[in-house]
Amino acid sequence: MDHLFLFILAIVSSFLMSWAIGANDVANAMGTSVGSKTISMRQAIVIAAIFEALGAFSASGQVTQTLRQGIVSPHHFVDDPFVLVFGMLSALFASATWLILATYRGWPVSTTHTIIGAIVGFAMVTVGPSQINWSLASDVVMSWVFTPLLSAIGAFLLFKSIYFFVLARKKPDQAAIICLPIYVFFSVMVTVLITLLQGLKPLGFNISLSQATLFSFFIALVATVSVFLSIKNIVDNDQMDPFHFNFVERSFGVLTVFTACSMAFAHGSNDVANAIGPLAAIVDILNHQQHLVEAAPIPIWIVTLGSVGVVLGLAMYGYRIMDTVGSKITTLTPSRSFSAQMSTAIVVILSSGFGFPVSTTQTLVGALLGVGFARGISALNLNVVRSIFSSWLITLPCGALLSISYYFILSWGLR
Amino acid sequence: MTITPSLFGLIARSPFRRIEMHMELVARCALLLEPCYQAVIKEDWQLVENHYHSVRDLEEQADHMKKKIRLKLHKNLFLPVARSDLLSLLSTQDNLANQTKDVIGLMLGRRLQFPEPIQELVLEFIAAICQSVNQAKSSIGELNDLQESAFGGNVIHHAEAMIEQLDNLEGETDRIQIQIRRILFEIEKDYPPIDVMFWYICIKQLGEIADWAQRIGEKLLQVLSH
Numbered sequence: 001m002d003h004l005f006l007f008i009l010a011i012v013s014s015f016l017m018s019w020a021i022g023a024n025d026v027a028n029a030m031g032t033s034v035g036s037k038t039i040s041m042r043q044a045i046v047i048a049a050i051f052e053a054l055g056a057f058s059a060s061g062q063v064t065q066t067l068r069q070g071i072v073s074p075h076h077f078v079d080d081p082f083v084l085v086f087g088m089l090s091a092l093f094a095s096a097t098w099l100i101l102a103t104y105r106g107w108p109v110s111t112t113h114t115i116i117g118a119i120v121g122f123a124m125v126t127v128g129p130s131q132i133n134w135s136l137a138s139d140v141v142m143s144w145v146f147t148p149l150l151s152a153i154g155a156f157l158l159f160k161s162i163y164f165f166v167l168a169r170k171k172p173d174q175a176a177i178i179c180l181p182i183y184v185f186f187s188v189m190v191t192v193l194i195t196l197l198q199g200l201k202p203l204g205f206n207i208s209l210s211q212a213t214l215f216s217f218f219i220a221l222v223a224t225v226s227v228f229l230s231i232k233n234i235v236d237n238d239q240m241d242p243f244h245f246n247f248v249e250r251s252f253g254v255l256t257v258f259t260a261c262s263m264a265f266a267h268g269s270n271d272v273a274n275a276i277g278p279l280a281a282i283v284d285i286l287n288h289q290q291h292l293v294e295a296a297p298i299p300i301w302i303v304t305l306g307s308v309g310v311v312l313g314l315a316m317y318g319y320r321i322m323d324t325v326g327s328k329i330t331t332l333t334p335s336r337s338f339s340a341q342m343s344t345a346i347v348v349i350l351s352s353g354f355g356f357p358v359s360t361t362q363t364l365v366g367a368l369l370g371v372g373f374a375r376g377i378s379a380l381n382l383n384v385v386r387s388i389f390s391s392w393l394i395t396l397p398c399g400a401l402l403s404i405s406y407y408f409i410l411s412w413g414l415r
Numbered sequence: 416m417t418i419t420p421s422l423f424g425l426i427a428r429s430p431f432r433r434i435e436m437h438m439e440l441v442a443r444c445a446l447l448l449e450p451c452y453q454a455v456i457k458e459d460w461q462l463v464e465n466h467y468h469s470v471r472d473l474e475e476q477a478d479h480m481k482k483k484i485r486l487k488l489h490k491n492l493f494l495p496v497a498r499s500d501l502l503s504l505l506s507t508q509d510n511l512a513n514q515t516k517d518v519i520g521l522m523l524g525r526r527l528q529f530p531e532p533i534q535e536l537v538l539e540f541i542a543a544i545c546q547s548v549n550q551a552k553s554s555i556g557e558l559n560d561l562q563e564s565a566f567g568g569n570v571i572h573h574a575e576a577m578i579e580q581l582d583n584l585e586g587e588t589d590r591i592q593i594q595i596r597r598i599l600f601e602i603e604k605d606y607p608p609i610d611v612m613f614w615y616i617c618i619k620q621l622g623e624i625a626d627w628a629q630r631i632g633e634k635l636l637q638v639l640s641h
Contacts, residue, residue: 159565163564163568167563167565167567167568168567168568169569170569242573243560243563243573245560245564249563332426368426372493374565375565375567377426377493378429378430378432378494378562379427379429379430380425380426380492380493381427381492382492384424384425385425
């Protein structure tokens, strides 16, 4: 079998997968920001492009490792490494197929669930269920339960604190000027800190705690000062309202730019790995067939490929979805959007740091419910929630079955 | 190929804005009472009939809107307040429009002319009723700020004060109504009994418009106290 052909096939399928993620998934991450009309479409795309790539480069390492060698270790394939190559290839094909089908039919599926189902699927028929790292696999499944829950709790507390410190004050506008920069400071600091401490490791960087703290403190400070200055510049144009909620929301609008960045970053740090994890595994084998090196750093070019794919997918197709979202989705005011997105971003980035591939969309749904419980959202349609959460129960077996079929087709056709 | 992102439709449209819009429609309907009564005094029955048609149209629109809002407020919506409270607020608002239509229909149908001694007072009565309708409208208008503040804090006190003011205005209409009845009682023997009967009925029904306005305040309070 020609290595070059397999190599190209792997690159193409991984690129397609990342393209599909960019085209489909990013809209969910960014939709709330565009929907709340605080950033324009163009800004959203630029932010998404920059921060998806940043997230992929700086924080996707752990998740990529989970997908590359965590669920099923390459050691089980030492006798015939090409089984793993075919398996990972079929996992990529399966996910891409399922994703395209779901996108076409409008099903709310998650790329993460598809790829995990697909990897487990081919491993079951090749090396057998006993070789799968079930404790990690069940941890991953548990993380799908816990991330929406955690982000719901986080968003609830965050919004309750906004309620307590800003909205319920005698003068919400003045409270906002003082409190909002503080929110920015902590959220930026937490985001950067997790990234530096957890995300960069697999790429071969090592940063000490004090360095990381110093650096994130500095970035958070810059963000805080810039937010403070922009809020100062907002002119309150509605003097009629005794509570100046218009002003408060426009101040929060400044913050949604940050949260949109964090969301794109979080999404890049977690979901890009779905496309490049399997590719990394394939490239490993094709490069050093006999001696599989575990925990080797992920080649930078693979991360680049994934990021470019996502950004291209977004620029070529995703903007259309965002456009629909921006024009049709019911508006969420910036304070709510901030609470939900900030909580989601932190939970997803944390998951990325620990190497859990999670669904950004479901985490965001959890966060929105959390804000809803804090009486922040005027109406949430629980039918949609139900269909989103039940979709992953269907996605897992479908991903597995598809990847098994692809595996048999590939190994029959290419051997 | 049309694409619907998975989050599409999760955030449903706010029912509060629609309830506000419904109230605006209802108030527009009820506030026609004043020009309509002016026309009654001038015995311009053609104008009264025109007003009646506008009132009927607005009432129909409000009714239609109420049905639409009810359909959208399905059981699987997750709301910050009780769904049943919102629905009962909505039907109370709708009743205000119904009541207005009934009163104007009665005035037109019987070509109802109040006797000279109470005519001025009825004018005052109707002005007071319109004031409470306006106050009910402004109170409902607070829903947006209430939603914005997540139903708490200072906005609640503000809304409560507005509802209290509404109660006071309704009390004022009661006071005028009692005064009208007292005068009417003194002069009723000098007029045809059937006319007198309908004057009493009309006064009572006019008063009920203000009662409905007050009930809107009560229902709003119920929504908030959830």
